[in-house]
Amino acid sequence: MDITRFISTHRKLLLVGVSLLIILGFLATLPLYGGVYYTRLLTTILMYVILSVSWAMFSGSTGYMSLAPAVFFGVGIYTMGFLQRILPFPVIIPIGGLLSFIVALPVGLVTLRLKGIYFAIFTFGLVVFMREVVAALESDLFGRVGQHINPLPDETMFYAMLVIAVATLLAIYFIRRSRLGLAMLSIGGNEEAAAHMGVNTIRVKVLTFAISAFFMGLAGVIMAPMKIYIDPRIAFSPIYSFMPILMAVFGGMGQFYGPVAGAIIFAYLEKTLRAQFPQYFMLGFGIILVLIILFLPNGIAGLVSKLQNKLGGVIAKLGKEGEAE
Amino acid sequence: MRILEGQGVNKYFGGLAAVSNMAFHIDQGEIVGLIGPNGAGKTTLFNLISAALPLSSGEIRFRGRKLNGLKPHQICKMGVSRTFQETKIFGNMPVSQNVLVGAFFGSPNRVPAEDAAREVTQALEFVGLSAMRATPVKDLTLVNQKRVEVARALATKPELLLLDELMAGLNPTEISESMKLVTRIRDTGITILMVEHVVKAIMGICERIMVLHHGEKIADGTCREIAANKTVIDVYLGEGAHAGS
Numbered sequence: 001m002d003i004t005r006f007i008s009t010h011r012k013l014l015l016v017g018v019s020l021l022i023i024l025g026f027l028a029t030l031p032l033y034g035g036v037y038y039t040r041l042l043t044t045i046l047m048y049v050i051l052s053v054s055w056a057m058f059s060g061s062t063g064y065m066s067l068a069p070a071v072f073f074g075v076g077i078y079t080m081g082f083l084q085r086i087l088p089f090p091v092i093i094p095i096g097g098l099l100s101f102i103v104a105l106p107v108g109l110v111t112l113r114l115k116g117i118y119f120a121i122f123t124f125g126l127v128v129f130m131r132e133v134v135a136a137l138e139s140d141l142f143g144r145v146g147q148h149i150n151p152l153p154d155e156t157m158f159y160a161m162l163v164i165a166v167a168t169l170l171a172i173y174f175i176r177r178s179r180l181g182l183a184m185l186s187i188g189g190n191e192e193a194a195a196h197m198g199v200n201t202i203r204v205k206v207l208t209f210a211i212s213a214f215f216m217g218l219a220g221v222i223m224a225p226m227k228i229y230i231d232p233r234i235a236f237s238p239i240y241s242f243m244p245i246l247m248a249v250f251g252g253m254g255q256f257y258g259p260v261a262g263a264i265i266f267a268y269l270e271k272t273l274r275a276q277f278p279q280y281f282m283l284g285f286g287i288i289l290v291l292i293i294l295f296l297p298n299g300i301a302g303l304v305s306k307l308q309n310k311l312g313g314v315i316a317k318l319g320k321e322g323e324a325e
Numbered sequence: 326m327r328i329l330e331g332q333g334v335n336k337y338f339g340g341l342a343a344v345s346n347m348a349f350h351i352d353q354g355e356i357v358g359l360i361g362p363n364g365a366g367k368t369t370l371f372n373l374i375s376a377a378l379p380l381s382s383g384e385i386r387f388r389g390r391k392l393n394g395l396k397p398h399q400i401c402k403m404g405v406s407r408t409f410q411e412t413k414i415f416g417n418m419p420v421s422q423n424v425l426v427g428a429f430f431g432s433p434n435r436v437p438a439e440d441a442a443r444e445v446t447q448a449l450e451f452v453g454l455s456a457m458r459a460t461p462v463k464d465l466t467l468v469n470q471k472r473v474e475v476a477r478a479l480a481t482k483p484e485l486l487l488l489d490e491l492m493a494g495l496n497p498t499e500i501s502e503s504m505k506l507v508t509r510i511r512d513t514g515i516t517i518l519m520v521e522h523v524v525k526a527i528m529g530i531c532e533r534i535m536v537l538h539h540g541e542k543i544a545d546g547t548c549r550e551i552a553a554n555k556t557v558i559d560v561y562l563g564e565g566a567h568a569g570s
Contacts, residue, residue, distance in 0.1 A: 182429060185415065185417075186418070189414070190416075192409075194430075196400075196401055197398075197427045197431055198398045198427070200398045200430075
């Protein structure tokens with residue numbers, strides 16, 4: 001095939017592909033020159049990318065606002081806690097994902113019949129419930145609550161998180177474009193109509209809820225060693241429910257890259273601002289979030305496409321004027 | 326041949342009988358109208374057939390197969406599709422994707438992507454929306470939104486199509502276009518049961534009409550018979566329709 005023609009016809013695709021490769025190359029080599037601080041910061045950012053993208057995959061498209069990410073993330077953390085002395089790290093990662101998936105199935109079957117605010121409240125109650133269940137389980141099994149996690153090298157955690165993040169992004173990118181993705185969107189559009197058009201709504205909802213839980217569980221396992229010490233309060237902290245949602249809303253859920261951008265910006269700001277302005281940073285975030293919801297309901301991604309439209313309009317207009325002359 | 330048949334169909338909401346002890350049937354290839362005053366149970370009957378609501382008692386059979394206990398998506402895959410009185414569209418999705426949902430999920434077997442795409446194109450051409458395939462449905466006018474619903478239902482390849490007030494809220498030109506559309510759908514071999522308040526439309530295209538009142542079927546017959554039926558005139562049509570206008 002003619003290479004110049006290929007380049008000119010697939011210019012946009014090539015551009016995106018090349019820049020993604022550059023970013024990936026930069027990320028993959030970061031521990032070599034980034035130092036401990038940036039390696040850990042980036043691990044955290046990638047974790048939030050996984051959480052917010054998998055949250056948006058389910059909640060953004062079906063409209064079911066799940067407050068349960070902390071449950072599935074926590075299941076991942078505790079999987080690491082219970083299995084770290086028995087199995088090697090790379091084996092525990094998929095187990096954590098699978099356990100989250102398995103926990104999500106019955107939860108989804110029960111809760112996904114609830115609509116709107118009731119679903120949100122129930123899933124949030126689940127975070128508290130799981131915390132207590134795990135605490136009881138831990139004290140029954142070991143006679144104590146809370147445990148130490150053997151630390152792993154920062155690079156190990158970073159590369160594990162990078163691999164899982166890339167895999168998650170790829171998987172979700174293709175799910176969104178698949179018929180499962182179309183089914184999720186139709187449920188979000190009008191669940192009743194979707195059912196009457198042949199969509200098995202219960203199955204789609206439960207399955208995709210569990211798939212998103214799977215990714216969250218993976219992230220939990222990898223994040224556990226960074227915590228050094230875990231107890232149910234730390235592992236099932238509601239923060240891990242709220243942050244991915246804030247990030248997804250901040251970034252905009254209409255586009256695939258929205259939650260990614262939201263997670264990167266939000267997590268970076270959180271980490272850096274919290275260190276510099278411990279008192280004011282939450283206040284500042286609250287204000288930014290309110291402004292975003294009020295003025296940019298479609299998040300950063302919405303702003304970008306708005307600007308694109310405006311710019312596109314101006315450019316088209318200029319072009320037309322040029323032709324007229 | 327009877328495509329749809331109901332026996333002793335009952336639906337109670339609390340103590341209120343929305344549909345009571347109803348027997349009905351639809352023959353293959355018919356256009357049957359379902360009329361009656363507000364609250365007569367027309368939409369409830371639609372919801373019972375399409376399994377949006379469970380029956381309180383009685384049974385409904387489609388091609389001899391009992392529908393009781395099935396879920397809406399199963400009914401759709403069997404070959405019964407519907408539209409809604411208040412349009413239920415996937416507003417943010419473009420027209421073509423709305424129809425694609427029906428094409429992908431409406432069949433009992435897995436539909437290959439190329440076939441689904443072809444069905445979408447055909448269905449949109451059929452209802453005259455080809456030019457708007459990329460427009461988000463929420464930006465369309467009411468009549469076009471209703472056409473999207475029809476195209477979406479057609480994409481599921483139904484044998485029986487339930488149309489719930491397709492003409493409501495449309496202007497006279499749109500009504501006569503919609504009447505032609507319904508007849509064309511039937512001519513492709515699809516049986517039609519339609520709820521309608523626009524008497525002109527009903528009388529114009531239906532071969533048979535069933536009249537509901539307070540959840541009971543009070544009349545069932547050809548347009549001529551219904552227009553002359555004393556009870557129907559009293560409860561629904563009014564004196565104006567008596568002259569056969």
